[in-house]
Amino acid sequence: xxxxxxxxxxxxxxxxxxxxxxxxxxxxxxxxxxxxxxxxxxxxxxxxxxxxxxxxxxxxxxxxxxxxxxxxxxxxxxxxxxxxxxxxxxxxxxxxxxxxxxxxxxxxxxxxxxxxxxxxxxxxxxxxxxxxxxxxxxxxxxxxxxxxxxxxxxxxxxxxxxxxxxxxxxxxxxxxxxxxxxxxxxxxxxxxxxxxxxxxxxxxxxxxxxxxxxxxxxxxxxxxxxxxxxxxxxxxxxxx
Numbered sequence: 370x371x372x373x374x375x376x377x378x379x380x381x382x383x384x385x386x387x388x389x390x391x392x393x394x395x396x397x398x399x400x401x402x403x404x405x406x407x408x409x410x411x412x413x414x415x416x417x418x419x420x421x422x423x424x425x426x427x428x429x430x431x432x433x434x435x436x437x438x439x440x441x442x443x444x445x446x447x448x449x450x451x452x453x454x455x456x457x458x459x460x461x462x463x464x465x466x467x468x469x470x471x472x473x474x475x476x477x478x479x480x481x482x483x484x485x486x487x488x489x490x491x492x493x494x495x496x497x498x499x500x501x502x503x504x505x506x507x508x509x510x511x512x513x514x515x516x517x518x519x520x521x522x523x524x525x526x527x528x529x530x531x532x533x534x535x536x537x538x539x540x541x542x543x544x545x546x547x548x549x550x551x552x553x554x555x556x557x558x559x560x561x562x563x564x565x566x567x568x569x570x571x572x573x574x575x576x577x578x579x580x581x582x583x584x585x586x587x588x589x590x591x592x593x594x595x596x597x598x599x600x601x602x603x604x605x606x607x608x609x
Contacts, residue, residue: 388433388503389413393423393449394465395441399488403436406492407499420444424452427460434502437482438465447480454481461502463495482541505566516551518605521594523551530590537589542567546582550595550605559602 390407394400395418404414415432417423420441427435427449435453439446450462464485483505484498516523522531525548530537539547545567550558560579568578583603587595596604 387411387413389431390415390434390436390499391423391426391432392416392436393420393427393441393446394418394436394438396438403492403495407496410496418442420446420449424449427453428456428458430458430460432460433506434461434463434499436463436465436499440467450482451480461506463498463502465490501566516554518551518554521551521590523547525552532590539586539589543582543585543589546579547586550603554605557598557601557604562602 390412392400392403392407392414394403394416397418400416400418404416407414415426417426418441421443423435423437423441424444426432437446437449441449444452446464450464453460453462461483462481464482465488466485467488483502486495486498516525520533524530528541528544530539530544530547546563549563549566560576563579564576583595583597594606596606598604
């Protein structure tokens, strides 16, 4: 028999159809604290403390976002995330890790996670990350998932990229940067816009990280596909 799910419902007067979150976190005090805070923000929140239960609940497909700890009993966060993606679930996943070094960003994001936070983290930053993930998801709603520019094809739903007949393998962050360029193909996309949508506005690291990912994309695709517009940002050009 599965353990009961802790339900937290938004305060009276909140939206009739609030976003619904699932928190999968075995530190019960932290989980309850996050649930209370997010409920106060107007979200509906469910909490479970076990990886297997988290996979089952998230697999029901009723959540708008999953906050997923890595170190969990039953099944760790990496495996939960990978299983959800393998089953075709595209719900945004924000991973939580206890300390630097425990979480391998490449491994975590390549299993399909959308973002991560290292504990201890600011609650304000968590809310900012949550809102950024929801915003990015909302921007894709109703739009065609396949973008074709010359011989470059980007399927934002399946998260696959083709150049001519060849499929190009990208990490989650590389794909996210390319996605920002492809949905605005022909337009100049500023470094600040990419940071806000891929890392969100709470990112306080080196903004030149965008240049690093653009450089990697140029190597994997073709250098001339992404043009630098001096002082303004980047523009995706049509392929051949």
